[in-house]
Amino acid sequence: MSKHNLFVGCGNMGQAMVAGWLLAGEPNSSFTAVRPSGRPVPGIRTVQRLGELDRAPDRLILGFKPQQLQALAPEVARWVTPQTVVVSMLAGADVATLTRLLPGARAIVRVMPNLPVAVRRGVLPLYTPAHEDKALQAELQPWFSMLGFAPWCASEEEFGAIGFVSGSTPAYVARFIEAFAKAGEGRGLEPGLALTAAREAVLGSAWLAASSGEPMAELARKVTSPNGTTEAGLRVLDAELPGLVDRTLAAATRRSAELAAETRGS
Ligand SMILES: NC(=O)c1ccc[n+]([C@@H]2O[C@H](COP(=O)([O-])OP(=O)(O)OC[C@H]3O[C@@H](n4cnc5c(N)ncnc54)[C@H](OP(=O)(O)O)[C@@H]3O)[C@@H](O)[C@H]2O)c1
Incomplete structure (x- = not known):
């Protein structure tokens, strides 16, 4: 069974990633998006509130604005289990902050995609402190690589530097x-x-x-x-x-x- 990938916030960048994954042949049913506006994300199930979900996601993708993290974290944290991989695309939110606000996840993974992920030619550096979890990297690498060049970074500094070259x-x-x-x-x-x-x-x-x-x-x-x-x-x-x-x-x-x-x- 495919993983359940939940976008909490799915605006410009979230939709670019969804478009890339659907283009690569990922099943629509593996994605859900939360958008308070209720505007649908083309091709996938969209709900207005986290409370409408019937099961916890395998991958919880943070796609709202970085400034919203403090306010949204308590509600998002309720969906984090020891099986959850939290994927954060929030610019500037480091792993220490994410771990403090969203404790108990299987792993925290930072990704800094750029817009060409929509056409599967993105650059999307990845960083996780869970380096030793080889199963995690083996699971995520092909998934992110569907969207373009997805290198694992050795440090959060290297992650930031690649993001600066490619993100904007x-x-x-x-x-x-x-x-x-x-x-x-x-x-x-x-x-x-x-x-x-x-x-x-x-x-x-x-x-x-x-x-x-x-x-x-x-x-x-x-x-x-x-x-x-x-x-x-x-x-x-x-x-x-x-x-x-x-x-x-x-x-x-x-x-x-x-x-x-x-x-x-x-
Ligand atoms: N744009 C880029 O090139 C880029 C590159 C790398 C990383 N990022 C990161 O990607 C993230 C999103 O950026 P963006 O450009 O895609 O912004 P955006 O288009 O404004 O999307 C923000 C999303 O957050 C949703 N949202 C707002 N309040 C929410 C709430 N209370 N609960 C759940 N979702 C909520 C919005 O919902 P509605 O759709 O209903 O308004 C929207 O879908 C940011 O953290 C940014 O740092 C962006």
Whole structure:
């Protein structure tokens, strides 16, 4: 019998994960979602309150906002048994806090998915302090891998670092595509055509980078003739981009620390 996977909160990210799992062929009946709004999650059973459930889940997936953890934990904790695997996608909520608020679970597993899980090309680092539970990792690895690249991290620090590289990247890439499209518009292209050209160029470049396995510098070199147009463009981009990315991730890191303090209740 398949596992019963319960999403407590199933908004943008929860629904992206559900979409990925259903696309991979997981049975609809293995999922339930709790959404106070009552809006259905496409393809799976949706209820408005935890109290409507008739059995405890095998995997309890926390999909609400990190700021809600303190308030929701007492009700959620009632559904945690020694068989429950608690899967938390809450940004900034560390294992110590989750264990304190949701005691008695078989394991606490943190996951930090990014939106392309919906098309099974996500990056979703995993961390659990229950490293020695090899059965747990063997059970969860194929399940999470249905959604993309799902590495187990050796520490919560490593987990956080991968999350920073991948978690918000879909938003950053969306901005990047938009900026190129706007630049195309500025050169007279019709907006739809400019957007399609920019989006497909980014997709093709990422695809080539992933499939060729070549170092990034080598890929860049292949497009860059000495004293040519790309070289002129890169001179500007290289002066700004590393610092810009660093400042972007630093701002996200600061906000994550604030969220972590809020989820700890400090
Ligand atoms: N979005 C991302 O890219 C991303 C990436 C990594 C991790 N995360 C994490 O994923 C979590 C959800 O983010 P999101 O972007 O999916 O947010 P979201 O779209 O706002 O979804 C939040 C969900 O929580 C539900 N909820 C609100 N109050 C609740 C309650 N009292 N009991 C149960 N559920 C309740 C909402 O219900 P309704 O649907 O009924 O309003 C909604 O389904 C966050 O913890 C975030 O840190 C998000």
